[in-house]
Amino acid sequence: MISAKAPGKLYIAGEYAVVETGYPAIIVALNQFVTVTIEKSENFGSIVSQQYQNGSVMWTRQGDRMIIDNRDNTFNYILSAIKLTEEYAQSLGRPMETYHLKVNSDLDSPDGKKYGLGSSAAVTVATINALCQLYGIEMDKERLFKLAAIAHLDVQGNGSLGDIAASVYGGWIAYRSFDRNWLNSSRHQVELNKLIQLNWPQLKIKQLNPPANLNLLIGWTGSPASTSRLVDKVTINKGQKQHGYQAFLQDSKKYVQEIIAGFKTENLESIETGINHNRLILQKLSQLTQVDIETPLLKKMCDIANQFGAAAKSSGAGGGDCGIMILDKNINAEKLIQTLQKNDVEILPLKVYEVTKLN
Ligand code: PMV
Numbered sequence: 001m002i003s004a005k006a007p008g009k010l011y012i013a014g015e016y017a018v019v020e021t022g023y024p025a026i027i028v029a030l031n032q033f034v035t036v037t038i039e040k041s042e043n044f045g046s047i048v049s050q051q052y053q054n055g056s057v058m059w060t061r062q063g064d065r066m067i068i069d070n071r072d073n074t075f076n077y078i079l080s081a082i083k084l085t086e087e088y089a090q091s092l093g094r095p096m097e098t099y100h101l102k103v104n105s106d107l108d109s110p111d112g113k114k115y116g117l118g119s120s121a122a123v124t125v126a127t128i129n130a131l132c133q134l135y136g137i138e139m140d141k142e143r144l145f146k147l148a149a150i151a152h153l154d155v156q157g158n159g160s161l162g163d164i165a166a167s168v169y170g171g172w173i174a175y176r177s178f179d180r181n182w183l184n185s186s187r188h189q190v191e192l193n194k195l196i197q198l199n200w201p202q203l204k205i206k207q208l209n210p211p212a213n214l215n216l217l218i219g220w221t222g223s224p225a226s227t228s229r230l231v232d233k234v235t236i237n238k239g240q241k242q243h244g245y246q247a248f249l250q251d252s253k254k255y256v257q258e259i260i261a262g263f264k265t266e267n268l269e270s271i272e273t274g275i276n277h278n279r280l281i282l283q284k285l286s287q288l289t290q291v292d293i294e295t296p297l298l299k300k301m302c303d304i305a306n307q308f309g310a311a312a313k314s315s316g317a318g319g320g321d322c323g324i325m326i327l328d329k330n331i332n333a334e335k336l337i338q339t340l341q342k343n344d345v346e347i348l349p350l351k352v353y354e355v356t357k358l359n
């Protein structure tokens with residue numbers, strides 16, 4: 001039996017700005033996984049997902065039309081990953097197989113709690129990794145990232161792909177998004193196996209080592225949010241607000257660089273300062289675009305964390321999901337955790353996950 005697992009992630013800093021080519025973010029991989037197993041079969045294959053068995057879809061109305069948002073349906077990412085990996089395997093001359101593919105996800109927890117740790121990225125990475133094993137294709141992190149980025153973009157169409165990078169590389173990473181317009185045009189001009197060997201303009205993924213005294217706490221608000229819809233809204237509304245938006249981008253880059261420097265010099269204080277600054281500019285972006293990033297409960301979480309000497313902000317697209325808090329390990333976090341729990345913020349007992357080998 002072939003099996004591959006890929007971790008979920010959380011954004012630490014740089015979100016929204018990282019959607020623009022060349023802007024950086026910091027992301028961390030966590031020990032919650034999507035696992036894909038494959039078993040060869042004879043006459044027919046199957047694709048079964050433990051968490052998505054009821055086959056229901058959500059839709060909205062636009063005038064007379066029923067709009068189904070494919071981006072929220074995990075099956076589309078699985079199918080896209082299969083299609084792309086088989087195209088790649090064929091280009092390498094591998095004969096095609098028939099198989100049963102099973103997906104199991106901690107990221108969509110059994111009691112229906114969705115923490116917002118990015119299951120679409122992890123399912124894409126795990127599916128490609130498992131299929132590469134089936135077809136005997138040796139993978140390294142860079143090529144796995146590139147294949148998964150293409151397969152994911154084919155479904156979602158927007159986004160920075162930072163979640164894919166975190167899922168492939170593991171641990172703490174500094175990620176800079178590549179030029180997706182370049183990729184779109186290159187896809188039709190360059191063969192897939194050549195494309196994933198090229199240098200992608202602006203792409204940069206670097207692993208970071210946290211200072212020994214860094215303590216990361218994750219606060220869950222209990223309300224799920226749709227990243228792709230929030231990103232759409234920011235994209236639509238930023239149009240008329242170019243001046244403020246450009247200022248946001250520059251500030252975000254500056255604070256992410258400050259945080260990265262803090263990792264390099266093992267200086268927790270500059271990491272915390274960078275996080276607090278990043279929070280403030282996300283609040284400004286929220287006012288500018290009228291998108292609810294730091295919800296009232298996330299604000300409460302940040303304010304409580306600040307009182308206990310922790311830096312804090314919303315994580316990722318916000319609008320619910322999780323917030324992050326960073327504090328010195330030498331500070332006793334018990335009281336902080338209790339206070340958060342009394343205020344309806346659940347602390348997720350997750351750990352940073354390092355990817356030591358791909359299979
Ligand atoms: O909400 P999350 O954890 O999926 O993070 C989204 C981060 C954004 O920068 C808003 C979007 C992206 O694709 O990077």
Ligand code: MG
Nearest residue numbers: 116316317321
């Ligand atoms: Mg989210």
